[in-house]
Amino acid sequence: MREITGFNMTQTINVVDAMCGAGKTSWAIQMINDTEKVGFGTSEQYEKKYIYVTPFLDEVDRIQKATDIDFFEPEAKGTKIKSFEALITLGKSVATTHELFKRLDLNILDVIEEKGYTLIMDEVASVLEQYDISKSDINLLINNETIEIGENDKVVWLDDDYKGEFSDMKILAQSDNLILQNGVAMFWTMNTRAFEAFDDVYILTYLFDAQSQCNYYKANDIKFKKYSVKNTGGIYELIDYDPKIEPRKEVYEKLNIYLDDENNKKKSPLNSNYDSREKLTQKQRYYQLSSSWFRKTANPEDLKQLNNNLRNYFRQVEPTENKYIFWTTISDFAPKLKNAKCKWNKNNDRTNDNFVALNARATNSYGNCTSMAYVYNRFVNPMEKNFFREYEIEVDEDKLAVSDLIQFLFRGCIRNNEPMNCYIPAERMRTLLKRDGLMLVLSF
Incomplete structure (x- = not known):
């Protein structure tokens, strides 16, 4: 197997793989706050320096407020990358976004290695x-x-x-x-130096085996070990990975999913009326609502019907105020599916917009939302699949699909252990959620 970037990793990556709400971030904050000080007087400093990477700026603010160590955020004066470089040259702990982390060059990574940093990455990175x-x-x-x-x-x-x-x-x-x-x-x-340069690396995520970053590690022969989080009276600790400690079955049972009529073996209207083709084959149903279906198969009437379905679901099936709704689809088609219940505008104004990007992670902004819609059927980009095949890595499309769906579900009130209404019109995605998703304790 050839390596993508040509560096040999010596340390093992620590992957904290636990269900949303299990306490991954709380554990990280606890670890940071337990860091001891060394030295005396004006030379006193913390024995460890951290770079905390998160998808959103509001999470940067949360880390700054929740930790005893002073975390600095790169400033926009000049360029943020130059500000980042200046901070680590001074040996400061830094909280930043995934987007900035992607842009670190080899010179900056050399400084990180020289200074001796610990990396905490909230959610997987975009490595490919x-x-x-x-x-x-x-x-x-x-x-x-x-x-x-x-x-x-x-x-x-x-x-x-x-x-x-x-x-x-x-x-x-x-x-x-x-x-x-x-x-x-x-x-x-992403160059493997982005992980090799650190003394220790912690990745905080869920269902890591399904993610591209896991495939990237395997392609580069990067060793990693998975951990679960145990909460005992508000004290968090890492234990050997054990998905059986997670309440997956209990969570699934709190999801009120709009299903087909299983007793009468009938398709429920909102799960079947959006495809105008006659006598669909099993294969055709399997790919409904995929990217290719939206771009090559769906006609204007199909999209109009989906639009109506969304409105009817949130008005009649599960009547919900707009501020308690979040929904998603391919961003290119969101303008065609938006309606009086499903809002969308390019300014992402939360007061007029309850659309959430398909890949949204690590945000608590929708934790009060009681109803959701996931209008998509997730498959891997064929080029990406072929890319990993070159490195003898087979991508598990089903695990990736259900992982992304679960991440999206946990943006809503289910993360607070509250019942949530779900409209998931793609038959494949509903099947995966039940078969391989929150019920998959035995499959890992």
Whole structure:
């Protein structure tokens, strides 16, 4: 198996894999606050320095307020990346976002290693992204000797003076992070130095085995060990991974899912009336509401029916005030499905918008919402699937799909152990949730 980035990890990554609300962040805050001080007088300082990475800025604020150590946030003056570099050069603990963490270059990672930091990453990182470029443009860049393809299919940038259309691609290539797969697709991959440079690494997530970051670790032969969180009287500790301590069955039973009429073997209207094709095969039903269904199969009437279904569900099936609703679909199609109950606008104004991105994680902003809709059927990008296959890693699409669905569910009031109404019109997603999702204690 070839490595993506060519570095050999020596330490083991600590993956805290526990259900949302189990206390992962509380444990991390407790660990930080238990950090001892060393030295005396003006030279006194904490024995450990931390970089805390989270998806959202409001979580950065939470960490700053909840910890005894002073966490600094990179400032927007100049550039945040320069501010980040200045802070770690001074040996300060830093709280920042995933988006900024992705942009750390090798020089900054060298400083992190020199200073001796502990990384706490709230939710998995985006470690793999397809770069949007056509095959003809790739060939043009190669023929013009702007780039060449080096060892392990790395994209090597040759023209240091280039200032054209693909200047952003130049930055990725010069950071040793760009790979060409089979001559047709480019992928940005996070350099393993982003994890190797730290003394200790803790990843706080749920169902890690289903995530791309897990596949990335396997492709790079990065060792990791999973832990569960145990809460004893408000004191949190890590124990060997044990999903059986999680109340998955109890949580599932609190989800009021709009289901088909199983007794009469009939499809409930809102789960079946949005596809105008006649006599659907099992395979066709399997792919309903996938990206390809939305982009290639659905006609305007199908989308109109989905729009009506959403409105009817929140008005008639489970009447809910707009402020207690959250919903999602492919962002490109949200404007076509928005209605009087399902709000959407590009400014993401919470007072007029109850749409939540498909990949939303680590936010508590919707914990008061009692009803939700997940109008999507999650599959892996075929290019990404083929990418990992090159490294002899088979992506489990079902686990990934149900993991994303569960993460979305836990944005709502179920995270507070309260019943929640769920409209999940894709038959495959409902099946996975029951079969392989919150009931999957025996399958891990």
